[in-house]
Amino acid sequence: MEPSRTEQISDTLEQLIFKGEYENGQRLDEIKLAELFNVSRTPIREALQRLVKSGLAEQIPRRGVFVRQPGPIELLEMFETMAELEAACGRYAAARISDDALKRLIQANNSCRKAVDRADIDDYYLENEIFHQEIYLGSTNTFLQNKALSLQKRLKPYRRVQLHFRGRMAQSLGEHEAIIEAIKTGDGELAATLLRGHVTVQGEKFHQLMAGLKQKAS
Amino acid sequence: MEPSRTEQISDTLEQLIFKGEYENGQRLDEIKLAELFNVSRTPIREALQRLVKSGLAEQIPRRGVFVRQPGPIELLEMFETMAELEAACGRYAAARISDDALKRLIQANNSCRKAVDRADIDDYYLENEIFHQEIYLGSTNTFLQNKALSLQKRLKPYRRVQLHFRGRMAQSLGEHEAIIEAIKTGDGELAATLLRGHVTVQGEKFHQLMAGLKQKAS
DNA sequence: GTCAAAATTATTGTATACAATCTTATTTTT
């Protein structure tokens, strides 16, 4: 199914906002966007409504719609929520993951290990994402899976920077092993606890996230 | 801040879909809606984009947008997700709820008890909702809170019917007491487990939910 | 009578015109 023009525009704008191309509070000028996308204001306005609904922008009537970049507090809240969603996925995955999906999960982690061995941050970043997505999928709950995917996507730019800190990749990989073991043995409670800890931003990770925030802002 | 016309229309349509005024798969006719709301198609189409983004409708390009009512499976998935969100809220609430918020939570439950004493289903339905919202609030995580609120709103019509089954209200109230106690003593793990069980649809509750589904469909 | 092609009708998608409102600049008043 070919996506609608409105959806294309909305997705592109989403990417741009994620990448930090727009400042927090910046107005999304309908006319400029119309010129940028070579369309009239009508499809732009429809796309903007989508952005508003997904929380990426705020609409002030008769004023315009303004991008809403999360600040430090909201970011921590989002990571906390992500941790809980991942924990939930892990809990269900431990109970219901299929043999095939488990195989893929292990394979994804093997790819992670190779990336660590090569000290390839970009690749680890990619494979790690797949590892987590396999857990979402393993939950066998499409609704939960989609929620997790959507938040993962939104937090993506903030995770990248963290990997550049020394020892972070190796530590992450070690946690993966334990998570797989818990899921394999069907210990949902343990899988949930491990995943929560794996994703939660605490201690040193907190400073790394904040450092990443500044980097993005510049 | 006065809401935009588009937001009003979108919210009204959301209510109508929640109430079951539109069949699953029914096309949302732009012209009819424009007449219904006494506006042109333009603001209608903007509102429809919001519905699509929030998952209440599906857009098929050049065909139209069609309402998407959850079937039994998706409904169970949504309740599972709700259970996990509530568990997460409970966990954080146990660690961070303020004295004031705890007081309000207890008060909300007292209102629940009064409703049970009067065997007032409608009132219990209302007060129970507030009880849970106090837990969301108690989590002190606005992002998580909003996610919980939004899903609670979406599941609202399906919870109502369940209360009509014998003993359901009294059982629910009993669980509330234990939840409060866990939060009060700061036992996040217990609060999470209790809330998960409180919301999860299993055993008899499953049949009640399915019965409710049929009732709504008629 | 049935199927296929063509024509008709209906519906979505987009551009544009205009109205309503807000913002900014200018003028006027004190």
Added chain:
DNA sequence: AAAAATAAGATTGTATACAATAATTTTGAC
């Protein structure tokens, strides 16, 4: 000179016209 009032410009919100596509009906061939 500062503040208030006014005017000009910019921007959002809505209606409408038209184009593109899909759905339906009609027509015609076999």
